[in-house]
Amino acid sequence: MNAPRRLRDTRVTLSHGGGGRAMRDLIDSVFATAFQPQTAEDQARLSHPALSDPGARLALTTDSFVVTPLEFPGGDIGKLAICGTVNDLAVGGARPLWLSAAFIIEEGTEIDLLRRIVATMAQEAARAGVQIVTGDTKVVGRGAADGLFVTTTGVGVIPPGRNLAADLIRPGDVAIVNGVLGDHGATILAARGDLALSTDLVSDCQSLGHLMEAVIAAAPGTRAARDATRGGLASALNEMAAAAALGIEIDEDALPLRDEVRGMCEILGLDPLYLANEGTLVAFVPEAQAPAALAAMRARPEGRGAVAIGRAVAAHPGQVRMRTVFGGSRIVDMLVGEQLPRIC
Amino acid sequence: MCLGIPGRIVAITDETRMTALAEVSGVRREVNIACVLDRPIAALVGEWALIHVGFAMALIDADEAARTLDALRDLGEAQEALEAMAEGQKALEGGA
Amino acid sequence: MKYATEFRDPKAARALLARIAQVADAIGATREKPVHIMEICGGHTHAIFRFGLDKLVHEGVEFIHGPGCPVCVLPMSRVDECVEIAERPEVIFTTFGDAMRVPGTRKSLMQAKAEGADIRMVYSPLDALELARRNPGREVVFFGLGFETTTPSTALSIQQAARENLPNFSVFCNHITVPEPIRALLDDPHMVLDGFIGPGHVSMVIGTHPYDFIAQDYGKPIVVAGFEPLDLLQSVLMVLDQIHQRRAEVENQYARVVPEHGNPVSLAAIADVYERRPSFEWRGLGEIDASGLRIRAKYAAFDAEEKFGVGYAAGPRHVPEPEGCACGAVMTGRIRPTACPQFGQGCTPDMPLGALMVSSEGACAAYWQYGGARGREAAE
Numbered sequence: 001m002n003a004p005r006r007l008r009d010t011r012v013t014l015s016h017g018g019g020g021r022a023m024r025d026l027i028d029s030v031f032a033t034a035f036q037p038q039t040a041e042d043q044a045r046l047s048h049p050a051l052s053d054p055g056a057r058l059a060l061t062t063d064s065f066v067v068t069p070l071e072f073p074g075g076d077i078g079k080l081a082i083c084g085t086v087n088d089l090a091v092g093g094a095r096p097l098w099l100s101a102a103f104i105i106e107e108g109t110e111i112d113l114l115r116r117i118v119a120t121m122a123q124e125a126a127r128a129g130v131q132i133v134t135g136d137t138k139v140v141g142r143g144a145a146d147g148l149f150v151t152t153t154g155v156g157v158i159p160p161g162r163n164l165a166a167d168l169i170r171p172g173d174v175a176i177v178n179g180v181l182g183d184h185g186a187t188i189l190a191a192r193g194d195l196a197l198s199t200d201l202v203s204d205c206q207s208l209g210h211l212m213e214a215v216i217a218a219a220p221g222t223r224a225a226r227d228a229t230r231g232g233l234a235s236a237l238n239e240m241a242a243a244a245a246l247g248i249e250i251d252e253d254a255l256p257l258r259d260e261v262r263g264m265c266e267i268l269g270l271d272p273l274y275l276a277n278e279g280t281l282v283a284f285v286p287e288a289q290a291p292a293a294l295a296a297m298r299a300r301p302e303g304r305g306a307v308a309i310g311r312a313v314a315a316h317p318g319q320v321r322m323r324t325v326f327g328g329s330r331i332v333d334m335l336v337g338e339q340l341p342r343i344c
Numbered sequence: 345m346c347l348g349i350p351g352r353i354v355a356i357t358d359e360t361r362m363t364a365l366a367e368v369s370g371v372r373r374e375v376n377i378a379c380v381l382d383r384p385i386a387a388l389v390g391e392w393a394l395i396h397v398g399f400a401m402a403l404i405d406a407d408e409a410a411r412t413l414d415a416l417r418d419l420g421e422a423q424e425a426l427e428a429m430a431e432g433q434k435a436l437e438g439g440a
Numbered sequence: 441m442k443y444a445t446e447f448r449d450p451k452a453a454r455a456l457l458a459r460i461a462q463v464a465d466a467i468g469a470t471r472e473k474p475v476h477i478m479e480i481c482g483g484h485t486h487a488i489f490r491f492g493l494d495k496l497v498h499e500g501v502e503f504i505h506g507p508g509c510p511v512c513v514l515p516m517s518r519v520d521e522c523v524e525i526a527e528r529p530e531v532i533f534t535t536f537g538d539a540m541r542v543p544g545t546r547k548s549l550m551q552a553k554a555e556g557a558d559i560r561m562v563y564s565p566l567d568a569l570e571l572a573r574r575n576p577g578r579e580v581v582f583f584g585l586g587f588e589t590t591t592p593s594t595a596l597s598i599q600q601a602a603r604e605n606l607p608n609f610s611v612f613c614n615h616i617t618v619p620e621p622i623r624a625l626l627d628d629p630h631m632v633l634d635g636f637i638g639p640g641h642v643s644m645v646i647g648t649h650p651y652d653f654i655a656q657d658y659g660k661p662i663v664v665a666g667f668e669p670l671d672l673l674q675s676v677l678m679v680l681d682q683i684h685q686r687r688a689e690v691e692n693q694y695a696r697v698v699p700e701h702g703n704p705v706s707l708a709a710i711a712d713v714y715e716r717r718p719s720f721e722w723r724g725l726g727e728i729d730a731s732g733l734r735i736r737a738k739y740a741a742f743d744a745e746e747k748f749g750v751g752y753a754a755g756p757r758h759v760p761e762p763e764g765c766a767c768g769a770v771m772t773g774r775i776r777p778t779a780c781p782q783f784g785q786g787c788t789p790d791m792p793l794g795a796l797m798v799s800s801e802g803a804c805a806a807y808w809q810y811g812g813a814r815g816r817e818a819a820e
Contacts, residue, residue, distance in 0.1 A: 190371070195563045196398075198372045262441060263369025266349045267395070268537075268563070326450030326669065328492020330810045336789040340537030341563060343347050343397050343590065344482055344510055344801055346483055346589035346641035348667070348697075350443040361600070363566075369441050376566060378596055379705045392443060394644060394697050397536070398564025399593045401706065402644040402697050404443055409696035416452040416670055423455035 012109045017139025027137060030114050034122040035101075035132045044133035046098055048157065055160030059094035061085060062153040070113065070147050072191040074183075074202030075278070077150055078121035083207045083278055084229065085154035086128045090212040091225040091281055093164040094156030096128060101152050102136040106145040117148065128207035130154070162216070166224040166243035166284075171314040173223055174290040175248065177282050178211060178297050179204065179305035181233055182261040185275030189264065195341065197267065199260045206279030211302045218296035219289035227281045231335055234273040236282055237320045238334045241312075248320045250310030250332070268341035273322075273332060275339075284312060348396040350404055353377065353388050364388065366395055375400050443696070447668030453496075456673040461498040463680040469500025476502050476632050476773055477679055478625075480618060481639035482509030482801030483667055489810035491669040501676060504632075504773035505796075505803030507621045508639055510586045510614075511538045512767075512795040512802040513722045518614055519544030521750040525581055525612060526557040528748070532575060533559045534568040535583040542798050565597040565611075572601070572609035581744045584611040589641040591615045591733065592706035595713035598735070598742045612744035612751070613735050616720060618642050619650045620731035625772055626658045632773050635679040637672065638664035640694040645710075647702030648690050655688040666694040713739055717752060723795040724767035762786075765794040770803055777804040784808070 007029040015022040039045065050056055065081045075083075081101065089096040101121065105114070125132050183204040190197045208227065216222050224244075226236040233255075241248045257272055265272045279302065285293045290308060297303030310322075320332040351366035357374055362385070366375045377385070377400045380393055393400035469475040479485055485505045488494050494503055507513055519542050526533035526549060533549070540550045540561065553559040558578075562568055565582050572580035584594040594611050601609040618639055625631055638651055643664045654662045661682035665675035675693045682689060692698055713736060720732025734752065735743040745751040765787070766780040777783055777796065787793035789805050796802035800809065 194560065194567070196373055196567060197563070199370060201370075258370075259441070260370040263349075263371040266441070266444070267347075267368055267371060267373070269347045324490070324492045325448055326453040326491070326496075328496050330489060330492045333809050337541065340540055341561060342538040342800070343536045343563075343586065344538055344799065346481065346587060346639065348589070348641045348644075350441070352442075373563075374566075375564075376593075376596060378709075379592060379703050381705065394641070396589055396641060397593045398566045399596070401589070401592070401641070402699070402703060405696045409443060409446075412671075412674075412693070412696060413446055416449070416456070416674065419459065420449075420452045420455040423458050427458075 007111065010111055012105050012107060012111060012114070012139055014107050014139055014141065017105070017137065023137070030111065030118055031135060031137065034118045035135065037133060044098065044100070046133065048097055050095065050157040050159065053160050057158040059089050059092050059156040059158050060153070061088040062151065063088060064149060064151045066146065066149050067188065068146060069191055070117065072203055073187055075205035076117050076120055077148060078117035079124045079205050080278055081150040081152045082121050082124040082128060082130070083205050085152040086130060086207040086209050087227040087279070087281065089154050089156035090209040091164070091227050092158065093162045093212070093216060094158045095213070096130045096154055096156040096209045098133045098155045099125065099130050099152050100134045101132050101150060103138070104145050104149040105137060105139050106147050107139055107142045109147055114148070124207060128209050164222060164224050166226070166240040167245070168223045169240065169244040169246060169284045169312050170223070170286070171246060171312050172287050173284040173312045174287050174308050175237070175250065175282055175284055175310045175312070176290065176293055176297065176306060176308050177228075177233070177256065177280060178208070178303040179280055180256045180258050180261070181228070181277060181280060182257060182265070182272040182275030184278040185232065186261045186264045188276070189268070195268070197264065199264065201258070201260045204277055204279040206302050208279060208281055208302060211297060211300050212281070214296040214300055215283060215293050219285045219293035221286045221289050222293065223284045223286070225281050225283035228277045230276050232272070232274040232276060233282060234271070234320065234332045235334060237332070240284070241320050242318050244312065245317045247313040247316035247318070248310060249313050250320065250322050252322050252324050254307055254309045256305050256307055269343070270339050270341065274335050346396060348394045348401065350392050351375070351395040353391050353393055353400065355389060356385055359385055364400070366393065366400065368395065373398065444668055447666065447670040449670065452670055453673060456670065456677055457496055460501065460673065460677050460680060463677065463684050464498040464500040467680065467684050469498070471499040474500050474502040475634045475680065475683065476504050477635050477637060477676060478504040478506045478633050478773065479637040480506035480508045480622065481642065482512065482799065483641065484637055484639070484665065484672060485509070485803060485806055486801050487667050487669065487672060489806045493669060493672060497673070497676060501680070505806070507625070507722065507725060507771050508587065508618065509799050509801040510616060511542055511799035513616070513724060514539070514542060514585060514614065515721045515723045516543065516545050517721070518751070519548065520546060522549055522583055522612065523547060523552045523557070524750055525744060525748050526552050526559050528579070530579045531558065532571055532578050532580045533557065533583065534562045534571060534580060535559065536585070537561045538799055539583055539585060543792060565594050569597055569600060569606070569609060572606050576608060579608050579610070579747070582609070582611045583614070585614045587616060587618055587639070587642050588645045588710070591714065592645060592703070592709050595709035598713050598739055599709060601742055602739065607741065610742045610744040610747050611735065613714070613733060615714065615733040616722070617731055617733070619653070620728050621722060621725060622654060624725060624728050626654070626660070628772050630772055630774050633660065634683060635660055636662040637675050637679065638662045640664055640666050640671070640698060643694070643698045643702070645703050645706045647700055648692050648698065649701070651690045655690050659688045661688050663691045663693050664698055666697065724771055762793045767794040767796050770796055777807040780804070
């Protein structure tokens with residue numbers, strides 16, 4: 001990046017949030033060089049041919065990101081923000097197009113760290129095919145934020161005639177995930193360091209826009225999808241069961257889990273079904289189209305580990321049940337609060 | 345109560361504080377090995393121990409584990425034989 | 441996972457379940473007149489529900505979920521004392537995650553943390569020791585809770601602190617023991633238990649002989665069990681076999697981990713650091729003689745009770761259980777969790793009223809979590 005480098009500080013100070021020359025320097029040197037906005041105006045002005053299709057709909061989503069540590073194996077808070085927002089659009093059948101990004105920066109944060117984070121954002125946005133078109137920065141005093149908070153808003157277009165919604169799921173529909181579960185949650189737990197656990201795990205953090213397009217192309221009857229972020233697969237399935245007023249049955253044997261994630265869960269007494277994912281979605285497709293959906297996922301790197309994990313059923317509406325490894329059955333409920341490591 | 349999980353001792357980290365690195369399915373953690381120090385400390389490397397709150401609490405007896413599994417396997421086979429007999433009986437009765 | 445996956449084999453499970461059904465029939469156990477088997481340990485309760493064993497075994501076998509969940513039996517007054525210590529400005533209060541949400545009379549540790557107390561979740565008392573080394577200007581207090589499995593870890597940590605002369609490390613000792621509440625349960629005139637699944641990890645520390653009285657004095661079978669599904673099913677079968685053959689013995693299903701005489705290093709560390717309290721309060725069960733441990737005088741410098749003048753050092757405080765709470769009746773097997781009038785009404789995992797709803801190992805919480813939103817299915 002050969003942008004003007006007037007910025008000589010190594011850490012962000014309150015003067016970088018003051019609205020004057022120092023702030024201009026920070027924005028020019030860190031953000032504008034990476035995101036290369038099209039205009040110097042206060043708002044992005046957007047047009048896209050897909051918007052003029054009769055019956056096309058806009059999809060809008062917003063999300064705030066906080067994570068400790070800011071950088072972790074497999075990603076950082078910036079990549080998380082792009083993927084999280086892109087995925088929220090994608091699972092609704094929208095083609096993600098534009099993003100805004102707002103940064104709340106704690107005084108004292110290293111500017112090199114900001115540069116790295118912004119660079120991964122630009123990289124991930126390019127990979128996902130979205131543009132970061134507008135943004136904002138604020139600097140707050142020490143202790144008023146934990147390093148950096150990022151808020152992203154995403155806009156996408158849902159093509160005419162496409163409608164994905166959990167209440168369209170029908171009994172017999174197959175639940176498919178695109179890969180292993182819990183990698184992100186387990187990676188963050190280890191990366192925090194306070195449990196003194198080390199692993200070679202990396203976060204699954206990835207954008208799923210292209211994958212969703214491929215699934216819908218291969219299985220046009222795809223009913224609905226959710227990304228299994230906070231609260232894990234269990235929460236996503238419970239939300240869908242409630243919205244569909246159907247039961248969902250999953251097979252413990254079929255759940256794709258890495259050994260390290262299992263190990264981490266055994267050590268800390270956690271349930272991998274509730275661990276966060278940042279690049280894992282669950283989609284419901286009609287049984288006849290399930291093989292095509294699976295094949296479409298597996299043809300992409302984000303979906304190489306795709307498997308069917310269960311199905312929607314008419315019984316026990318609103319409830320998720322799991323067949324355990326040797327034929328027992330148990331209810332997979334929503335989580336109360338957050339999962340805490342336990343000894344007993 | 346008392347979550348405990350089998351882990352393999354992969355390296356001694358501090359002889360005086362009696363700590364070692366234990367591994368559970370690719371997850372590593374430093375643990376205290378005072379409770380299982382029944383031999384020269386280096387000889388513990390490669391052993392499986394039951395890990396609880398960062399302490400190796402007991403070495404796992406591979407022979408005993410094999411014995412329990414054998415008994416379970418025998419039971420499984422005996423049960424299968426019984427079921428096969430019952431099936432055969434049913435088939436005979438059905439045929440008669 | 442070695443030593444875990446092998447003990448989850450579905451084929452062996454089917455064989456065990458079939459044998460359990462045969463023996464249960466031979467005893468004449470039915471849904472209406474079941475054999476009551478108490479799994480003492482909360483870890484077993486958790487495993488039973490996690491693997492759905494309660495629904496797989498013969499309907500004449502009923503699991504009664506015992507008092508072996510240290511978080512569940514922790515009295516509210518002790519949580520209050522934790523909060524009191526944690527709220528001191530010089531203190532870094534360290535605890536296992538289990539204790540964070542347990543309600544005190546005023547607040548839980550989670551709430552105290554939100555209000556500014558420096559409370560940190562750790563995986564091991566070793567991590568608390570390390571915090572003490574790194575923060576010489578702060579008082580690092582570790583919340584020592586748990587049964588005999590966990591007791592050696594805090595005893596060894598206190599010994600280590602003494603060796604290193606770490607004056608800013610202390611333990612708030614709430615360790616409790618298994619055999620005494622079992623005796624109390626067996627002495628209860630309402631008791632309906634026919635046999636026990638013994639706690640495997642407690643037993644790897646204390647061995648199998650501390651349970652001799654259960655077989656010899658009370659004529660009840662007990663089988664010390666591992667935590668995998670096959671371990672549990674095999675142990676259920678062993679208990680039923682004893683009942684069928686009119687035997688009452690202490691048997692050890694978990695011999696790969698549990699030595700007959702326990703672990704000598706652990707036992708020596710416990711004996712060196714701790715002594716029995718005359719009595720200790722259990723949530724849902726009341727005061728039980730000699731069921732709790734305290735730190736010996738020679739380690740008083742590492743005793744948070746002495747250091748901060750709380751707990752039994754300040755004179756025992758009793759906080760009455762909430763109105764209508766039937767934890768005691770559930771724990772002795774007189775009623776099922778769902779028969780408690782508060783279950784799912786005034787008492788849920790979000791807002792637990794009684795002890796058994798507090799931890800994921802508590803019988804009521806397990807019914808709730810794995811039995812569905814109202815635990816109805818498990819109660820059917």
